[in-house]
Amino acid sequence: MTVTTPTMPAQRTNRIALALRLLLGLVTVALALAPVWAGRADLRLLMEVLSFLALAQMWNLLAGYSGLISIGQQAFVGLGGYLFFALAMFAGVPLLAALPLAALLTALVALPTGWIAFRLQGAYFAIGTWVIAEVFRLSAAQIGALGGGSGISLPVDLARSLAESRGAREVVMYYIAFALGLVSVLLVWMLLRSRWGLALTAIRDSEPAAEAVGVATRKVKFLIYVLTAGVTGLVGGFIFLQKLRITPEAAFSINDWTAFVIFIVVIGGIGTIEGPIIGVIVFFALREVAADWGTWYLIGMGAIAIAVMLIDKRGIWGAVKARYGLSILPVGRVLDAAPPAKPD
Amino acid sequence: MVWVNAIVQGVLLGGLYALFAAGLSLMFGVMRFVNLAHGDFIVTAAYLMLALVTGFGIHPAFAVLFVLMALASAGYLNQRILLNRVLGADLLPPVLVTFGLSIIIQNALLEVFSADSRRLNAGWLDTASFRLSEDISIGALPLLMFVAAVGVIAAMQFIFYRTALGRMLRATSDDPEIVPLMGGNNAHIFAIATLIASVVVGIAGIFLAMKTNFDPAAGPARLLFAFEAVIIGGLGSLWGTLLGGVILGVAQTIGAQIDAGYQILAGHLVFLAILVARPRGLLPKM
Amino acid sequence: MTTLLETRALEAFYGDFQALFGVDVTVGEGETVALIGANGAGKSTFLRAITGLLPAKGQKVSFDGQEIAGLPADRIHKAGLAMVPEGRRLFPSLTVEENLLIGASGGRKGPWSLAKVYDLFPDLVAKKNNPGTALSGGQQQMVAIGRALMSNPRLLLCDEISLGLAPKVIKDIYEAVPRIREGGTSILVVEQDVGQAMAVASRVYCFMEGRVTLSGPPGELTRAEIAAAYFGTKTDEEAA
Numbered sequence: 001m002t003v004t005t006p007t008m009p010a011q012r013t014n015r016i017a018l019a020l021r022l023l024l025g026l027v028t029v030a031l032a033l034a035p036v037w038a039g040r041a042d043l044r045l046l047m048e049v050l051s052f053l054a055l056a057q058m059w060n061l062l063a064g065y066s067g068l069i070s071i072g073q074q075a076f077v078g079l080g081g082y083l084f085f086a087l088a089m090f091a092g093v094p095l096l097a098a099l100p101l102a103a104l105l106t107a108l109v110a111l112p113t114g115w116i117a118f119r120l121q122g123a124y125f126a127i128g129t130w131v132i133a134e135v136f137r138l139s140a141a142q143i144g145a146l147g148g149g150s151g152i153s154l155p156v157d158l159a160r161s162l163a164e165s166r167g168a169r170e171v172v173m174y175y176i177a178f179a180l181g182l183v184s185v186l187l188v189w190m191l192l193r194s195r196w197g198l199a200l201t202a203i204r205d206s207e208p209a210a211e212a213v214g215v216a217t218r219k220v221k222f223l224i225y226v227l228t229a230g231v232t233g234l235v236g237g238f239i240f241l242q243k244l245r246i247t248p249e250a251a252f253s254i255n256d257w258t259a260f261v262i263f264i265v266v267i268g269g270i271g272t273i274e275g276p277i278i279g280v281i282v283f284f285a286l287r288e289v290a291a292d293w294g295t296w297y298l299i300g301m302g303a304i305a306i307a308v309m310l311i312d313k314r315g316i317w318g319a320v321k322a323r324y325g326l327s328i329l330p331v332g333r334v335l336d337a338a339p340p341a342k343p344d
Numbered sequence: 345m346v347w348v349n350a351i352v353q354g355v356l357l358g359g360l361y362a363l364f365a366a367g368l369s370l371m372f373g374v375m376r377f378v379n380l381a382h383g384d385f386i387v388t389a390a391y392l393m394l395a396l397v398t399g400f401g402i403h404p405a406f407a408v409l410f411v412l413m414a415l416a417s418a419g420y421l422n423q424r425i426l427l428n429r430v431l432g433a434d435l436l437p438p439v440l441v442t443f444g445l446s447i448i449i450q451n452a453l454l455e456v457f458s459a460d461s462r463r464l465n466a467g468w469l470d471t472a473s474f475r476l477s478e479d480i481s482i483g484a485l486p487l488l489m490f491v492a493a494v495g496v497i498a499a500m501q502f503i504f505y506r507t508a509l510g511r512m513l514r515a516t517s518d519d520p521e522i523v524p525l526m527g528g529n530n531a532h533i534f535a536i537a538t539l540i541a542s543v544v545v546g547i548a549g550i551f552l553a554m555k556t557n558f559d560p561a562a563g564p565a566r567l568l569f570a571f572e573a574v575i576i577g578g579l580g581s582l583w584g585t586l587l588g589g590v591i592l593g594v595a596q597t598i599g600a601q602i603d604a605g606y607q608i609l610a611g612h613l614v615f616l617a618i619l620v621a622r623p624r625g626l627l628p629k630m
Numbered sequence: 631m632t633t634l635l636e637t638r639a640l641e642a643f644y645g646d647f648q649a650l651f652g653v654d655v656t657v658g659e660g661e662t663v664a665l666i667g668a669n670g671a672g673k674s675t676f677l678r679a680i681t682g683l684l685p686a687k688g689q690k691v692s693f694d695g696q697e698i699a700g701l702p703a704d705r706i707h708k709a710g711l712a713m714v715p716e717g718r719r720l721f722p723s724l725t726v727e728e729n730l731l732i733g734a735s736g737g738r739k740g741p742w743s744l745a746k747v748y749d750l751f752p753d754l755v756a757k758k759n760n761p762g763t764a765l766s767g768g769q770q771q772m773v774a775i776g777r778a779l780m781s782n783p784r785l786l787l788c789d790e791i792s793l794g795l796a797p798k799v800i801k802d803i804y805e806a807v808p809r810i811r812e813g814g815t816s817i818l819v820v821e822q823d824v825g826q827a828m829a830v831a832s833r834v835y836c837f838m839e840g841r842v843t844l845s846g847p848p849g850e851l852t853r854a855e856i857a858a859a860y861f862g863t864k865t866d867e868e869a870a
Contacts, residue, residue: 067435069436071443116616119619123380123439126378127568131616262440270436296451299455305441305443306441306448309437511728514728515724518721519721521683522719524683524702524703524707526781527707527736
């Protein structure tokens with residue numbers, strides 16, 4: 001059993017939180033101005049970082065707050081990507097409208113898949129979501145119009161409709177990525193500050209207790225499942241707009257869109273808004289250093305995820321928060337200022 | 345006639361899927377634990393068998409014995425050292441630890457055996473067959489697989505319902521908190537359950553090595569087949585798991601008969617359809 | 631009389647919450663001792679602490695000449711301490727006979743066997759192949775007691791065995807106590823029913839708020855003393 005009394009004087013905690021908030025603000029401003037200072041390669045990296053931040057925020061909302069451990073989120077990344085390509089190429093929808101439309105359709109598809117997956121509990125729910133993602137992958141490979149197993153490319157003139165020059169296109173795309181990252185954080189933050197937040201925090205801390213005080217846990221969880229599917233689909237659409245090519249293997253990759261995302265959330269701190277931000281920094285720092293190690297890099301990531309679970313399953317930010325009572329993005333709940341100790 | 349043949353072959357293939365699933369079913373039954381690296385353990389057993397027979401030239405009979413002993417001890421130790429520490433009400437640690445294990449195993453296999461697809465030559469077992477009619481013949485290997493599946497499930501059923509060990513396993517499944525008051529050590533009982541499951545995983549891996557091509561990334565698909573067989577059959581029912589394996593096998597061979605690309609997809613779709621129609625499976629027990 | 635079980639200044643915690651404050655209890659060889667007290671007085675916690683269900687590292691609990699505090703529950707069980715848990719807790723997927731047999735898993739030798747248990751509770755014979763949970767409450771309690779006896783314990787702990795049962799059934803169950811003692815087993819019962827406890831025990835301990843507030847042979851305790859120790863009517867300040 002861990003005791004979570006803040007060990008620092010409240011004043012000092014407040015000062016550190018303020019400094020971190022300031023830092024976060026500065027980073028946000030710097031990111032907003034990235035096209036001014038960053039080179040092309042850096043901009044690309046930042047787009048990837050921001051996309052993963054959005055995916056991680058969504059997985060965290062799903063697993064960390066709603067207790068729905070999905071290992072099939074690649075279903076919605078891939079679906080968003082394919083729907084975006086289909087809308088843009090066959091329905092003639094302008095690219096910038098095709099993205100939100102693809103997200104909306106992804107959320108709609110999540111209604112029946114959620115209805116099916118919610119018949120399974122716990123770890124079996126996790127595997128069920130994976131089966132659904134596999135169904136999507138295998139089906140995509142059967143659709144000839146979308147290139148079947150070998151995939152399809154976005155025609156150059158369509159890409160040009162975004163902006164004439166390559167540089168300008170990348171700036172537009174960067175701002176989409178920036179918006180995705182920012183909106184994902186704000187969405188979770190605002191959701192937790194709303195009346196939904198109380199329900200979600202209650203579900204995170206104890207589902208039976210939440211039910212006992214009248215939270216319709218199943219309904220809340222289902223809506224969160226559909227919401228995260230939609231946003232995940234949006235990110236998926238963007239990822240493949242940036243790649244300009246989509247294949248079933250890349251679109252529905254469990255490693256890229258779920259395993260890495262879980263790693264980010266878990267190492268950063270599941271069930272906190274700050275966790276995915278820290279996790280995404282750790283993940284990309286590790287990748288820059290160790291990606292050349294190939295299989296050993298992936299083995300190391302698996303080992304780190306296991307180690308986090310054995311040492312402190314709250315992850316980096318979860319441990320910091322419990323020890324010092326820090327919160328960069330306070331959700332305005334008393335519960336959050338002094339989180340209840342959870343028996344291990 | 346091709347359809348009858350597809351069904352016959354599907355039933356036999358279902359034996360392999362039941363072997364994949366039996367260990368998963370047992371571990372869930374005793375400790376409500378789902379090992380996401382289950383398929384990767386099956387593939388590891390297949391590689392171990394392959395390495396012993398083709399790499400070291402060990403007689404297959406000894407190799408089988410060695411694989412099963414290695415899996416049994418690895419299973420027991422894995423449960424005692426690692427998995428027991430993450431059992432509990434919180435779902436996240438067991439899911440993440442076994443997901444992490446899955447990634448580690450796949451990449452370790454890749455490092456040792458390369459990404460090439462491999463298969464174990466089963467000699468006469470590969471070619472021998474019994475002719476039932478003009479169009480239908482049963483291969484010796486698929487038949488052996490099916491017989492092994494029935495044998496394994498009958499043996500598990502016997503252990504579970506007719507022995508003191510099985511009594512203890514069922515008691516632990518019911519109420520682990522008070523089992524120590526009966527002199528049972530939960531950590532040891534859980535590890536014994538995993539040991540039994542791991543022996544079945546070893547058997548499944550040996551058959552996988554002979555039946556199809558496999559590569560280091562083949563584990564997750566095996567996990568999904570195993571999971572589907574368990575859910576179709578109904579949680580907690582071992583004979584249900586055999587039935588689930590057979591239904592999945594038949595769905596796949598019929599799918600493949602329609603179009604080679606539909607084999608796996610057809611299995612998944614039948615699984616989802618059964619999940620919608622009978623969420624508790626066909627022979628539910630719990 | 632030799633001491634079988636002795637706790638000295640036993641403390642127990644649920645996380646940060648302290649539930650027992652320096653409890654001294656002894657049970658002698660061949661004795662029947664009762665713990666009485668209101669709900670939440672710490673009686674069940676006391677049983678959980680000595681059986682190893684609650685961690686008791688660093689505490690002093692000696693049993694049959696052996697220090698057992700902090701040992702895992704299964705080792706304590708093998709030393710000869712068996713418990714009939716509150717609410718019976720039969721294994722629902724096991725038959726009556728399997729429930730009894732599982733009690734013998736520790737392998738301790740002694741007078742108790744399936745035949746002896748069926749002799750003690752003849753009602754169970756006809757039900758031996760039924761699931762344990764398909765029985766009446768009283769019969770379930772008999773299975774739970776029989777299951778504990780199958781381990782041939784030196785000391786049998788009974789947690790609230792009369793709870794929720796009809797008076798006639800309670801009487802039947804308590805009639806087994808002398809026969810259990812004949813086999814050389816000492817008994818420690820936890821009871822909310824003071825009358826029942828006084829009738830069966832040679833000594834009683836009264837618990838209140840995690841402390842022993844009164845102890846002694848039933849004959850030497852007055853009604854007023856017991857009421858005070860039970861409800862804290864007079865000794866409120868001392869207890870706090």
